Amino acid sequence: MAIHPVTHAKNIAAxxxxxxxxxxxxxxxxxxxxxxxxxxxxxxxxxxxxDDFLSTDLRMGK
Known part of the structure; x- marks a missing residue:
C-alpha cells in the first residue's frame, strides 16, 4: 500500500x-x-x- 503524499509530508514535518x-x-x-x-x-x-523599546524606556510622567 502506497503512502499518501500528505501523510508522508506530515511524518517528515513531525x-x-x-x-x-x-x-x-x-x-x-x-x-x-x-x-x-x-x-x-x-x-x-x-x-x-x-519596535525597539526596552521595558525601562516605557516610563510615564516626567
Missing part, C-alpha cells in the same frame, strides 16, 4: 520538529499543502518586532 527542538531552535513553522509539498520557516532567534 521528524523535523523533533530535531529542531532537540537542537534548541527557537522557532520552526511548517506548511503542508494538499499536494504533499512542505514549506519550512525556522530560525535560531525570534523574528524582530516593529
Amino acid at each position: 521528524a523535523l520538529i523533533r530535531e529542531t527542538r532537540a537542537a534548541g531552535w527557537v522557532r520552526a513553522k511548517f506548511e503542508i499543502r494538499p499536494d504533499g509539498s512542505v514549506t519550512i520557516d525556522a530560525g535560531m532567534t525570534d523574528p524582530e518586532g516593529g
Whole structure:
C-alpha cells in the first residue's frame, strides 16, 4: 500500500520538529499543502518586532 503524499509530508514535518527542538531552535513553522509539498520557516532567534523599546524606556510622567 502506497503512502499518501500528505501523510508522508506530515511524518517528515513531525521528524523535523523533533530535531529542531532537540537542537534548541527557537522557532520552526511548517506548511503542508494538499499536494504533499512542505514549506519550512525556522530560525535560531525570534523574528524582530516593529519596535525597539526596552521595558525601562516605557516610563510615564516626567
